[in-house]
Amino acid sequence: xxxxxxxxxxxxxxxxxxxxxxxxxxxxxxxxxxxxxxxxxxxxxxxxxxxxxxxxxxxxxxxxxxxxxxxxxxxxxxxxxxxxxxxxxxx
Numbered sequence: 870x871x872x873x874x875x876x877x878x879x880x881x882x883x884x885x886x887x888x889x890x891x892x893x894x895x896x897x898x899x900x901x902x903x904x905x906x907x908x909x910x911x912x913x914x915x916x917x918x919x920x921x922x923x924x925x926x927x928x929x930x931x932x933x934x935x936x937x938x939x940x941x942x943x944x945x946x947x948x949x950x951x952x953x954x955x956x957x958x959x960x
Contacts, residue, residue: 874939881935885928892921 871939871942874935874942878932878935878939881928881932885925885932888921888925888928892925
C-alpha cells in the first residue's frame, strides 16, 4: 500500500512539474512550445488558461492529500514509542 502511494506521489509530482512548465509566466495561456496555438484554437485563450490553472490547483491539492495519507499510514496513527523510537529520558 505504501509503495502504491509513493508511486502515485511521484506521478503526481511529475504531472505538476509539467503543468507548471506549460504555463506562460505572464499568465497569458499555454506556451507555444507545447502546442499553444492548437490549444488556444481548441479551447480559446481564456478557457485554456482556466483549465491549466484548475489542473495545477487540483494536482497540488491531491499531492498534499496523498502526502498526509502516506504519513498517517507509515506512522500507523500511533505515538513515537509505537513507531520504535526510544522514549525521552528525564533527568
